[in-house]
Amino acid sequence: MNMEMEVAQGMTMVAAAEACAIVDNDSAQEAKALLNSAAQYRAAIGALFDTAIAHAHKAHKTLTTERKQLLEPADRAEAVLRPRLAAWLHSSDCVTPVAGMSVRKSGTYEIVDAGLVPREYLMVDEKKLAAVVKAMGEATNIPGVRVMMATGLVVKGGGHEPTAPI
Numbered sequence: 001m002n003m004e005m006e007v008a009q010g011m012t013m014v015a016a017a018e019a020c021a022i023v024d025n026d027s028a029q030e031a032k033a034l035l036n037s038a039a040q041y042r043a044a045i046g047a048l049f050d051t052a053i054a055h056a057h058k059a060h061k062t063l064t065t066e067r068k069q070l071l072e073p074a075d076r077a078e079a080v081l082r083p084r085l086a087a088w089l090h091s092s093d094c095v096t097p098v099a100g101m102s103v104r105k106s107g108t109y110e111i112v113d114a115g116l117v118p119r120e121y122l123m124v125d126e127k128k129l130a131a132v133v134k135a136m137g138e139a140t141n142i143p144g145v146r147v148m149m150a151t152g153l154v155v156k157g158g159g160h161e162p163t164a165p166i
Helices: 003-019 025-090 126-139
Strands: none
Touching (some): 003 025
16 A cells, blocks of 8 residues: 555545536536545545454454453452452541551432432433434424434435535
8 A cells, every 4th residue: 555645646536526616417427426436535445444454453352351351350359358448447446547548438329210300410312312303304393402404415326425414
């Protein structure tokens, strides 16, 4: 792989796209051809990196699994010793503090009635909202929610759809 050549090809593609004025059917066809070229470029770059990335991901998963297995005895030892030390430090048996150790209180919670939780502690389910808007479009009617529709371009055989609305 020649990185400089790929960068130059990418920059040439960007320059052609920026120079493309779409004013008639012929120029629209030219723009479509440029989109197809961008999709082919994207696929070629993917082919250059995808195998190496897949191998690196597999190695990462293997190494993190092995690390977890090797750390498991330390986790178990800490799980046994920490509560024992905390109980002893908190008890009346501990006359002099142990250097570098102290007891810290931390709180946890349990929701016993979600209907009584004040509004400021609630969170909107944006994933569910997105699904409803995707399904219903402009017909979506949810109080407190404004639906904004965007038009995107789909090019058959063009591969990747642009993320920016038109």
